[in-house]
Amino acid sequence: MITGQNYIGNQLSATGNKAYKTFNPKLNIENDYVFYEASDEEIEKAVILASEAFKTFKNTTGSKKAEFLNAIADEILALDDILIETYVSETGLPEGRAKGERGRTIGQLRAFADLVSEGSWVEATIDTADLDRTPIPKQDIRKMLVPLGPVVVFGASNFPLAYSTAGGDTASAFAAGCPVIVKSHPMHAGTGELVASAIHKAAQKTGMPNGVFSNLNSAGIQVGVQLVKHPKIKAVGFTGSIRGGRALFDLASQRPEPIPVFAEMGSINPVVLLPEATKNNGEDLAKTYAKSITLGTGQFCTNPGLIMGIKSEALDRFIQILSEEIIKIEPSCMLHPNIIGNYEQNKTNTLRQNGIHLSAEYGNDVIANHARQTITTVEGKTFLQNTTLHQEVFGPFSMVVQCENAQELETIISNLEGQLTGTILAEEGETSTYSAIIETLQNRVGRIIFNGVPTGVEVCPAMLHGGPYPASTDSRFTAVGIHSIKRWVRPFSYQSWPNDLLPDELKDENPLHISRLLNGIQTKESI
Secondary structure, three states: OOOOOEEEOOEEEOOOOOEEEEEEOOOOEEEEEEEEOOOHHHHHHHHHHHHHHHHHHOOOOHHHHHHHHHHHHHHHHHHOHHHHHHHHHHHOOOHHHHHHHHHHHHHHHHHHHHHHHHOHHHOOEEEOOEOOOOOOOEOOEEEEEEEOOOEEEEOOOOOOOOOOOOOHHHHHHHHHOOOEEEEOOHHHHHHHHHHHHHHHHHHHHOOOOOOOEEEEOOOOOHHHHHHHHOOOOOEEEEEOOHHHHHHHHHHHHOOOOOOOEEEEOOOOOEEEEOHHHHHHHHHHHHHHHHHHHHHHHHOOOOOOOEEEEEOOHHHHHHHHHHHHHHOOOOOOEOOOHHHHHHHHHHHHHHHOOOOOEEEEEOOOOOOOOEOOOEEEEEEHHHHHHOHHHHOOOOOOEEEEEEEOOHHHHHHHHHOOOOEEEEEEEOOOOHHHHOHHHHHHHHOOEEEEEEOOOOOOOOOOOOOOOOOOOOOEOOOOOOOOOHHHHHHHEEEEEEEOOOHHHOOHHHOOOOOOOOOEEEOOEEEOOOO
16 A cells, blocks of 8 residues: 555656655664655645645535545544554554554544534624714624645654644644645655545545645655745644754745744753652652653653752652652663664763763663663753753653752743743642742743643643744644644635625624624624
8 A cells, every 4th residue: 555656636656766765663674665755846746736726625615624534534544454553663653652643643633523514713703884883984894714725744753643644734724724735754654655545535535626635755855845935835834853843934934925834843841840749749750750751762742851949858859769760661662763863962962061960871781773761960050051951852861950949940940942831840839939930931831730741732622732932933823732723824804795705604694603703792693
């Protein structure tokens, strides 16, 4: 079922002359399939098809889009074992993780299907005319959200399903009415092609226009660069490194017509350990965080890479237990030799900084591509002065910052870059005592957690997966949950427009029976 070719609309194609293979990090060997990078001509054809498809797809009813999204979910499930086996062979991740991520992907697709089937997400707003108003008559004005146009989605290295080919970016863009071109991630091109085949089948079965979806292979950055620079592309979705996301953001902003890049990038997810919690629950918290730091070999964007506390015997004990517990955990496989290479390089660079102390590192022999989990410590003053220590080390690594007092802790938090999450570990009575610290942390993150771990992102309407730069390029939006659809739309108003020419969402009779803001009142009533 894997051909190594590109999906250019509803056709398979391989006219390029650059070929590559994926890699099995568990076995430390290349996989068998050969993939062909998309040529300039294939890129151009995919974009033209997407632009033409948009003319039809933007007007597709919510019920038809829901049928399409549900069909994608069904076709992914129909791939069954071959999808799971390919996922495992290209990532080194266990079968359970693959099945869990598949379930999350299916859940996202069905959630967006439900959203667009109901239809109120368009935020229809109607202010009816009052032509007798003085001194100036009031015109009839009606507003709703409309799709932007063709979207490019970059597959993520660490989530081959949930953040890649049919992941949250693609599902939400389809729900909005935007055709999608996926720039497949080279580390899991086989998984990507299988999912692309599922989307292709779903599009044909539900009568979607040719070009509503394309999947382009790429061994490097050139395909992505060409896509972002193409004038017919109207938005970009990206999950990955700060360097990669910022490069795309800069490219998009330098176009004659700048376009939005919704990039979810680096985060060290600071954890604040308050004194009473450290004293009363430090041992249990240390055991919990040893597991969180090493979960998925630390390859989650919500990995707790920074833990901060106020100096005390209890904090010393927490560090001791954390260090003891983390080296009890067997190392696990990272996604690719390049990723473990970056992990080791970034870890080494951190350990070379003045004032850094190595508290624990797994010391036994490890299999190829398996990462040694590491805990370091540093004084608050040193951390504050050296911003190199603020950077993410992607992998099973965490740093404990020992602060002199609450004021230094607050100062450190206020000087952090934007983060996806922040966590407060506290006794309930401590929250009022340290309210300034909590408020400062809230200003630096997109999601704040009380007495938990940041790893694990629930897919639900209330979830905010994003945060101040560089956690994301636009902190007003989430990359997870149904509200992520708002990235791919813009508000649009009709003034004094004949009722029969309005979209169904804005017609007097409200044929879709959606909730609308009518003259300031939320209602499903007709006019």
